[in-house]
Amino acid sequence: MNSSYHRRVAFLSELGNSTSRQLHGTSPALVIPVGSTEQHGPHLPLDTDTRIASAVARGVAERLAEADHENRWMLAPPIGYGASGEHQSFPGTVSIGTSALRLLLVEFGRSAASWAHRLVFINGHGGNMEALAAAVALLRYEGRDVAWCSCTTKNADAHAGHTETSVLLYLSPEDVRVDESVPGNRAPLADLLPAMRTGGVAAVSDVGVLGDPTTATAAHGAQLFAEMVDATLARITRWTPDRDGMLI
Known part of the structure; x- marks a missing residue:
């Protein structure tokens, strides 16, 4: 990952690197x-959503580990498969x-x-929201302190466009195939949803892109990433889940 982004906090515990005795x-x-x-178009890796969710989760966990001494915050390995049926027409999904x-x-x-x-799921893919809401609502009904929130930023385009490409140029520039990026369907998502519900993303974009990745920059990616981390951290710090366990 980009060295300007990646840092480790010495006292951030990672579940995957821990032992049962330590816990x-x-x-x-x-x-x-x-x-x-x-699929994330011809230019972004298949694990784009997982990379972004993992990076945001790490950034949030690092800051919580530094600031919240009442709780011992740990970072879990990512759940790297989700509900992506709308992309099934594209290889690799x-x-x-x-x-x-x-x-x-x-x-x-x-x-x-x-x-x-306490558990908090940090979501990087819009198609996962229905499952997260149902699962976390049940877990909370069963008496567990669980919540979730998505990596969001204002005025983001829908898929593999300016927003995600900018963030990946910041996080993993070596894995972005800039020369293969092409504009996709730039219509508002609300206008595309009826066709997508029956034919998936392929019905509205033959390249699998909703937005314009050709305008993306690493500098804007750094700004967008910081906004994602700040917004997610604020929701976790407030810890006010709605009826489905989504932090607001």
């Missing part, structure tokens, strides 16, 4: 990135669907909440 007798709070494996993702999140939450006192 014995503790009750940490856990940050879990949730992404997808799906691996969608597990809403029902399977919902079940995965419920069982993840039930298991992790047996030793972690």
